[in-house]
Amino acid sequence: MPETDAAPARTGPCFITTPIYYVNDRPHIGHAYTSLAADVLARWRRLEGREVFFLTGTDEHGQKVEKAARDAGMNPQAFTDQVSQHFRDLTATMGLSNDDFIRTTEERHKEACTALWDELVRRGEIYLGHYEGWYAVRDEAFYGPDELVERDGVKYAPSGAPVEWVREPSYFFRLSAWADRLLKLYDDEPDFILPASRRNEVMAFVKSGLGDLSISRTSFSWGVKVPGDPAHVMYVWLDALTNYITAAGYPADPEAFAKWWPAEIHFVGKDIVRFHAIYWPAFLMAAGIAPPKRVFAHGWWTNEGQKISKSLGNVIDPVRLVEESGLDPVRYFLLREVPFGQDGDFSRAALIGRTNGELANALGNLANRTLSLIQRNCEATLPAPAARAPGDAALGALVDALPAVVGAHLDRQDFHLALEAVMAAARDANGYITVEAPWALKKTDPARMEAVLRHLHDALRVFATVLQPFLPDTMEALLDQLGVPPEARTLAALSTPLPGGLTLPPPSPLFRKIEAAA
Ligand code: MSP
Numbered sequence: 001m002p003e004t005d006a007a008p009a010r011t012g013p014c015f016i017t018t019p020i021y022y023v024n025d026r027p028h029i030g031h032a033y034t035s036l037a038a039d040v041l042a043r044w045r046r047l048e049g050r051e052v053f054f055l056t057g058t059d060e061h062g063q064k065v066e067k068a069a070r071d072a073g074m075n076p077q078a079f080t081d082q083v084s085q086h087f088r089d090l091t092a093t094m095g096l097s098n099d100d101f102i103r104t105t106e107e108r109h110k111e112a113c114t115a116l117w118d119e120l121v122r123r124g125e126i127y128l129g130h131y132e133g134w135y136a137v138r139d140e141a142f143y144g145p146d147e148l149v150e151r152d153g154v155k156y157a158p159s160g161a162p163v164e165w166v167r168e169p170s171y172f173f174r175l176s177a178w179a180d181r182l183l184k185l186y187d188d189e190p191d192f193i194l195p196a197s198r199r200n201e202v203m204a205f206v207k208s209g210l211g212d213l214s215i216s217r218t219s220f221s222w223g224v225k226v227p228g229d230p231a232h233v234m235y236v237w238l239d240a241l242t243n244y245i246t247a248a249g250y251p252a253d254p255e256a257f258a259k260w261w262p263a264e265i266h267f268v269g270k271d272i273v274r275f276h277a278i279y280w281p282a283f284l285m286a287a288g289i290a291p292p293k294r295v296f297a298h299g300w301w302t303n304e305g306q307k308i309s310k311s312l313g314n315v316i317d318p319v320r321l322v323e324e325s326g327l328d329p330v331r332y333f334l335l336r337e338v339p340f341g342q343d344g345d346f347s348r349a350a351l352i353g354r355t356n357g358e359l360a361n362a363l364g365n366l367a368n369r370t371l372s373l374i375q376r377n378c379e380a381t382l383p384a385p386a387a388r389a390p391g392d393a394a395l396g397a398l399v400d401a402l403p404a405v406v407g408a409h410l411d412r413q414d415f416h417l418a419l420e421a422v423m424a425a426a427r428d429a430n431g432y433i434t435v436e437a438p439w440a441l442k443k444t445d446p447a448r449m450e451a452v453l454r455h456l457h458d459a460l461r462v463f464a465t466v467l468q469p470f471l472p473d474t475m476e477a478l479l480d481q482l483g484v485p486p487e488a489r490t491l492a493a494l495s496t497p498l499p500g501g502l503t504l505p506p507p508s509p510l511f512r513k514i515e516a517a518a
Contacts, residue, residue: 020056108246128170185291268298363510386450
């Protein structure tokens with residue numbers, strides 16, 4: 001089990017965030033993925049009994065969104081109102097349990113940006129200058145000439161986005177002065193950036209030298225105005241990153257802010273790690289605010305082996321995917337299939353394999369066999385808690401340890417390992433039921449039959465409890481079938497056995513198998 005000094009304390013409030021999504025387009029699998037990971041961790045922390053603030057939202061300013069609005073023939077506010085709604089709808093599609101949804105066009109956010117800017121000015125961290133260099137609107141990022149490649153007379157950023165030459169007056173943030181303190185942060189908090197490969201990449205970038213950062217633009221107006229100089233709008237990344245502290249209560253509600261900040265974790269994709277792990281902690285430290293505790297950068301999905309792109313027409317629509325395969329199988333697949341932090345391939349065959357093999361067979365059948373036997377052979381009544389015989393010990397030990405094992409994996413965002421651990425235990429339980437053959441014991445040893453079924457019921461209760469964050473709907477159904485009352489579905493409640501004698505409802509299948517041709 002991974003042990004780390006940085007494992008979060010078991011008590012206290014936790015603030016968990018997704019990136020805020022650009023409203024230039026409809027949600028796709030990448031958005032669903034980042035949000036889903038954050039949702040699972042938020043739900044797990046609630047199961048631990050922690051107070052959780054889970055935030056998502058939309059990034060609505062900047063040149064890219066302004067351009068998308070213009071292309072749609074709309075004014076930017078009307079356009080962002082419309083597209084932001086698709087992201088609100090995504091929270092329902094994916095079953096997200098977010099506590100707030102922030103939009104950067106809200107008044108509370110403009111206040112926070114203004115307060116942060118004023119604080120940086122007060123501390124001498126901002127100066128007025130002139131920016132001249134390359135800018136990629138698609139990434140909303142500045143690039144140095146040595147980072148670019150040229151094809152057919154057009155220069156491109158490493159992300160593949162075309163860049164344009166920008167020359168305008170600009171405010172600068174003294175980023176160059178923060179390199180040493182950033183490196184100290186990465187050294188002092190080795191888990192500040194996960195996974196380690198991303199940490200190395202960020203450290204190398206910072207060590208190669210940081211220039212000051214242009215943090216305002218004058219050639220368009222769709223943004224938060226710079227206080228005292230309204231010809232400038234704030235650089236969209238400064239604006240966007242600030243969302244995290246806006247929602248936590250900065251500056252309007254110092255009590256809330258002290259409670260929620262620093263965030264336990266910002267979930268991001270690997271493409272935006274530089275903004276979160278370099279610029280963001282530098283802005284915060286420069287304003288006298290603590291940096292977040294962790295930035296986790298996940299990998300990217302390909303679709304059946306191909307890069308996902310609008311021009312290839314292979315964008316995966318989360319709404320369609322959930323309609324076709326069901327929400328919980330999709331949630332399970334996305335976090336089970338690929339180690340979080342690595343790139344992975346979405347394939348329909350793999351989704352079917354996981355759903356049918358693991359959810360329907362290993363877990364669903366175990367529940368169905370156990371609960372059907374209790375219905376038929378125990379008059380639908382839960383047998384009393386039973387002492388463990390030698391044959392019950394191995395499964396019992398595995399089940400007892402499972403919540404801590406899952407928790408340790410989730411503390412490091414190893415979602416696939418957490419799921420693998422539950423599946424390994426479920427496979428063991430299937431082995432146990434085959435060996436003990438409780439159906440054959442009714443006539444020969446009914447007391448042993450009851451004990452075996454009770455041990456299986458106890459195991460299923462643990463599986464269902466720890467899987468709730470991943471499979472909220474189906475595990476709710478399973479806990480109903482197991483007769484676990486709603487208030488006894490936390491991790492703490494697992495130490496109190498259910499009383500024998502409960503009447504259990506007739507079981508029904510939890511997962512339907514997906515047909516390959518569907
Ligand atoms: N607005 C910024 C974030 C600001 S946070 C202060 C932004 N928005 S975005 O809409 O482009 O975000 C997309 C998110 O989806 C990123 O985390 C990105 O990594 C993720 N993905 C986009 N395509 C993806 C895949 N093909 N696979 C997995 N995730 C991908 O960036």
